[in-house]
Amino acid sequence: MNKYLRPPNNANKTNHLSSLCNCLRTSGSNCNFDNFVNENGVLGASTKGNHHSNPHDWNELGGVFYTISIILMFSGVIIVLMFRSIKRSKNHMEIDTLLETMRYREELDNNCRQKKRLKKAKNKVTAWLNKNNEKVWTSSAQITIRRSPTFTRQRRESHICVYSKIGYNGFAINVIKCANLLYGWYEFICPPLSVNVTAHIITISAISEVSMDYTLDLYLRQFWTDKRLAFRKYNSMNLTSLTVGFDMVKHLFVPDTFFPNEKKSFFHTTTSHNSFLRIDQDGNVIRSIRLTVTAFCPMNLRLFPLDTQSCPLEIESYGYSTQDIIYHWHEPNGTVFNTALSIDEDVNLAHFTIGDLTNIERTISLSTGEYSRLTAYFVFKRNIGFFLIQVYLPSSLIVVVSWISFWIQREAIQARITIGVTSVLTIVSTNSNTTSKVSYIRSLDIYLLVSFIFVFASLLEYAIIGYLMKKNKINAPKTSSAKSPTPNIQFYHLDETNHPQLMRANQPGTFVISKRSKKLKARNGTLTKHSDQDIPLLNLSPNHLTLITKTPHKRKSGFKPSDLDIISRVAFPLLVAAVASALDVDKEDGVVVLTEANFDDFIKENPLVLVEFYATFCGHCKSLAPEYAKASKLVKIPLAKVECTVEENLGKRFNIQGYPTIKLFNEKYTEPIDFDGTRDADGIVDWVNMKTDPDYKAPAEETVTLNGDNFDQYTGDKEIILVVFHAKWCGHCKNLMPELEKAAKVLKGDGIEIAKVDATEEKKLADQFNVKGFPTIKIMRNGRRFDYDGPREAQGIIKYMRDQAQPAAQEIKSVGEARKLFSKSDITIIGFFALEDGVQYNAFYEASEKMREQIKGIAFTTDLATMKHYSAQPGDIIIYYPSIFVSKYEKKQKVYNKNLATAEDLLAFWKDNSAPMVGQMTRANAAFAYSKFPLVVVYYNADFTPQYREGSQFWRKKVVEVANEYKDSKYRFAVADEEEFGKELAEVGLGDSGLEQNVIIFGFDGKKYPMDPNVYDGELDENLAQFMKDTNTGKVKAFVKSAPVPKSNNLAVKTVVASTFNKIVGDEKKDALIYLYAPWCGHCQKFEKPYSQLAEKLKKEQPNLVLGKMDATSNDPPLGFGVEGFPTIYFAPAGKKSEPIKYTGNRDLDDLVKFMKKHAVKSYQTKEEL
Known part of the structure; x- marks a missing residue:
């Protein structure tokens, strides 16, 4: 064959x-x-x-x-x-x-x-x-x-x-x-992937508090791009996509997605396997599957049944770390988490109400590496109706029945005992039948326990009464047992209508008989029946009525058993109300749990309250929880918390943008105070004491305050110190100060100090350090100043300053140390000096400090043996190129040796010679080594590690041959990894060009000239050579990024895009003011309204003036309209459009008008001038 x-x-x-x-x-x-x-x-x-x-x-x-x-x-x-x-x-x-x-x-x-x-x-x-x-x-x-x-x-x-x-x-x-x-296809080989995920929930069922899990049925879709599957160039039939059945999926690479918190799951296979994979002609893959997952849910039932559970569904790669696969929630059309997670509108649960869905992306660290994980949170708020009817209402009625027993006569022994015992048994049965047996106390347990106590107390009260009655009977005086006729007692047949006062008689020993009942009624409890014939009819008027009575006994004074019933009737409801009021506010670990129902009442009852707004899925909130609980026991004011995923209205009411957010509510102020202390127990206690305790004394500041008198003396002998120039009115400075204090406490142990200078009071110092804005941060090294270019939060400051404390140029003491220094992928700079002093050494030291972030391999030596080994002379400063990037057309090193060199001279030399003829451009070295234009960059899968170096060198050598032809020109050449610079390629339309090597030329004018894949479709060397020729002859057009032209542009402020810039701003008949902004810029958003008002005012007053705005993040500004920050404003006078004037004043409208009047040509002119 x-x-x-x-x-x-x-x-x-x-x-x-x-x-x-x-x-x-x-x-x-x-x-x-x-x-x-x-x-x-x-x-x-x-x-x-x-x-x-x-x-x-x-x-x-x-x-x-x-x-x-x-x-x-x-x-x-x-x-x-x-x-x-x-x-x-x-x-x-x-x-x-x-x-x-x-x-x-x-x-x-x-x-x-x-x-x-x-x-x-x-x-x-x-x-x-x-x-x-x-x-x-x-x-x-x-x-x-x-x-x-x-x-x-x-x-x-x-x-x-x-x-x-x-x-x-x-x-x-x-x-x-x-x-x-x-x-040649290896289904287990994973190209570096970004996998986007969406999940649509079809049903949710079986939420179990016993097994702590829930079950859901969902459609899971994954989106990724695998260029190995692209078939655009081989698609003779113009197919849009290929659909792969389940049988073939096992032969292709698919992400090994699994659910870390899954207990069990299964695919649906009726009537066929519910899975498919679709590939479009650019290698974009969509995989859709239907599956049922039972996932673990860490439920906290302390508030049961008034609880809300947040159950996670975690998605992760089983075997591939973040170096292989990174998961993202799918963000179509630039929206963030808009449709990535959804739930069918028909999903309803019997015992829960489904709250808002939340999804997050994070990276977890395991012993085997870091893994990308997506988490979807389902909020289930328990419906109280079932428990209200089945538990709360019956138990409440039982407590009421127990209270009613106090009204039953104490002689009714059987009735009271029956009610008491039945109530106790019912409460015990209700408590035992509630769901979710847990080791801690739940809200329902407290309610039923209190109910049980009250029911049992009613039974105990009757036992006490019985005891007292028995005791009184034993202590009663003994009387003669002989019976004697009742003396001086006469019986009369009374008419109730004529003698009602006798019927209401309260005198002991008085006997009356009802005409209707024929029953003798006696106050002593003896009942005797008589007939009407035996009893004479008394017919006396009330005024003459006299009664024959026996002498009554005297009442015994003191506490009687009946008094206990009377007291219980009143005390019982009062105790119930008191307990209910005490249990109205729930607490967890000493922290009050607030809801929308009790929030306002609790704030009114407490003049000072510290409230944490948190989310169950928030990692920072989980870390803060134990510290917050600890602080609640150390401060005098109550600490509370609100779960914003449940109490959404409270979150919106206080404009909670992130978690955790802590606010202090003080009745003296209309608005709460934002917490800006450290998130630990001590930091919370100190901050609360500072804000609330009038006798509180703040601890001494770790940052040092400097002024003009002590600045030079204090900083002059410090090896390293961070100095911050601030202003009292500066908002950024106020936010920075607590971070500086935190960093200063930690860096104190490293011997690194942080100082601050109030530039509004120390103006001479501010001028000396050229302070133009606030805060301005400098690093001082033995009196020499350097710009601080690090983070502005405590942890970032700590890490940055610790790195800065290390010498930028390390000392080489032997040839062996020098050999270890050389980098295989970046340049190495070595200064050879006779002594650690002198003009050249000082210039070298200063330059190395300024370049410590850009060039890691900087060193110096005074060792003669090392100089001899590298054939160097004292004063030589040599740049060594990595051997893998040195071609036969260039030297391996560049030497600089000038006696009176300055740091600026060295920086210029390093920048001009920072790369070989064709080196590798990376994110780390692009800003320094490849910032000079014109620059020709060839993008492909460039990987110069030993395993893949040979293939990458194959293409780099082809670029070297073309670069050698232009070595006498100003062109610089580089290769770059297309994965690392994928965004840049996509911006110029080369993201899916189909070519394995793409080329962009960055011109003198700042424009980008991409190599058109439809024109240059040959081999790399042929493509690049022709592309360079066409660029030099002007045949290649620059790529201009432009947003779509707006359909309507009739407002006073004209919306300008790159494609309409010359038409609107470049109109030579009119002056133009163009405002370049970024949508995310806060300063731009504040300036938008007054700028529009000014445009409306000038629209009629100055017809020869155009005010426009352009989104500089979506459009490439022309040459001369460079953007260094936002907002940036230029004035382009008529006839001088190629020489725009940058506005450098503040954003006050009056100053802006003065600026335009000063430079106007067609506008703001008198009739004589026109």
Whole structure:
């Protein structure tokens, strides 16, 4: 078999081609494609070529003629088999067309050109297919380099796409199955990916407090780009995408996404596997799957059943770290987290209300590395209705029934005992039947416990009464047991209507009988029945009525059992109200939990309250929680917290933008005070005491206050000190001061001090240090000053200053130390001096301090042996280039030696010679080494680590040949990694150019000149050489980034974009004021309104004046309108448009008008002047 027409021997063809047969599903037809390819190899179009040729490959070449003879011998059989297969497909297929793309990829072979092999393969396959009425199209070989920490290889690609005229109606494309890389494809090899994710929740069920989990059914979609799957250049049928079935997904790379907090999950397979993968022609991949996941939810049930749970769903790569895969929530159309996470509107839960969905991105650190993790939070607010009816209402009624028992006569023993025991048993049963058995106390437990106490207290109260009654009976005086007739008692038959006063008589021993009841009623409790005949009728008027009574007994004074009932009737409801009031505010670890219902009342009741606004998903909030709880026990005022994911209205009310946010509510102020202390217990206590305690004394400041009298003396002998020039009215300075204080406390242990100078009082010092704005920060080293260019928060300041404390230029004491210093990827600068003193040494020291961030390999030596080894003379300052970037057309080093050199001279020399003829531009060195224009940058998969250096050097050497032709010109050349500078490529339209090497020229004028892939589609050396010639002759046009032209532009302030700049601002008949802004700039937003008001005013007053604005982040300003900060304002007078005048005053409108009047040509002129 001809080697050029089949995959290499080490390919597992059978397995791959069997997979292809599974993919090519044609109804009623057996797949013979596997045997066809294995036997004939007509679709294989690549060969394996290594840098070190395999002798066996050359032995195989000897069998070429034998292979051709075998092909001719079996060609007839093959054609017959193919026609039979096509015929069977025609009989059973309901589709019109079958398209299949096969790709074979191999390692790069630099020793031979594969185009010839491709051409031979194409000719042979074309000849064979033409006999069978087929067409074939093939591309030129391309280079693809993909990197991965686990595996990276450089591959030569060749593609042959075969499609047939099968069908009844010509070339109608009905079925697109897959793009299968049968050879050279490693499904476990991960190119560096950014995977975007969306999740749509279909159902949520089985939220379990017992097992602490919840179950949801969702559609999970993942978006990524894999350039290995791009087929735009090989898409002869203009297909938009290829759809891959589940059977083929296992042969392609897909992210190994899993759910870290998953307990169990499964894919849906009815009626087929609910999964598909779609690939567009640029290699953009969409994978969609439906699955059900049961995920762990760390529930806090302390407030149960008034609780709200925030349950996470975590998404992460199982095996690939952040070096391989980074996950993002999908952000379509520039929106942030708008549609990445959604839930079906029909999802309703019986016991919960679903709150807002929240999603975050973070990186977690494990022992095996750092991993990108997405987290979606589902907020479930428990519905109280069920518990209100089933628990709270019954238990409340039981407590009321217990209270009613106090009104039952104490003699009714059975009734009171029944009520008490039944109430106790009911409460105990209610408590035991509530869900979620946990080891800590819940809100419901407290309520039921209090109810139980009250019910049990009612039963206990009756037991006490019984005891007192028994005790009183035992202590009562004994009387004669002989019965004697009741003396002096007469019975009368009374008429109730005539003598109601007798019926209401309260005198002991008085007896009356009701006419209707015929029952004698006595106050002593004795009842005697009499007939009407035995009792005479008393007919006396109330005024003459007299009663015959026996002498009453005297009442016994003191506490009686009945008094306890009376007291309980009153005390019971009062105690219930008091306990209810005490339990109205929930606490967790001493911190009051506030909700929208109790927030205002609690703030009114407490004149001083410190409130933390937090979110359950916030990592900083979790770290703060124990410190905040600890502080609550150390301060005199209450500390409270609000969960903003639940209490959304409170978050909006106080404009909470981030978590945690802490505010102090003081009744003396209308607005709360923002917390700006340290987030630890001591910091919170100190801050609260400072704000609330009139006797509080603040600890001594760690920062040192300097003035004109002590500045030089204090800083002159310090090896390093940070000095901040500030102003009392400066808002940024006020925010910076607490951060400086925190940093000063830590840096004190490193021997690094921080000082501050009030520039409004020390104006001479401010002028001496050229202070133009606030805060201005300087680093002082033994009296020498350097600009501070680090962070402005405590941790960043600490790290930056510790780095700055290390010497920028390290001392070399031996040849061995010098050898260790040399960098393999960046320049190395060594100063050779006789002594650590002198003009050159001082200039070198100062220059190295200024370049410590840009150049890491700076050193000096006074060692004579080292000088001799490197053939250097005292005073030499030498730049050494990395050996991997030195070509045969240049020297390995550049020497500088001037006796009276200054730091500025050295910086200029280093900048001019900071890169070899063709070096590698990176993010780290671009601002310094490659800031001089014109600059020619070639972008490809440039990786000069030992494993991938050979392939990267192959292309760099081609660039060197072109660069050598322009070495006498001002052009500078560099190569760069297309992954690292992907954003820059995308900005000029080269993000998906299809070329493996892209080129951009950065011109003198600041414009970018991209190499058009539609014009330059040859080899790199040919493309680059022609592109340089066309650029020099003016044939190449600059790329101008421009936002779309607005549909309407009738406002007083004209909206300018790059494409309309010359038309509006460049109008020579009018003066123009152009305001360049950034949408995110706060100063720009404040300036927007007054600028619009000024434009409205001048619209009629000055018709020859145009006021415009342009978004400088979306448009490239023309030459002369450079932007160094926002906002930037230029005035372009008529007739002088090429010489715009930059406005440097403040943003006061009166000053701006004065500025325009001063430079106006057409506007602000009198009639005589016009």
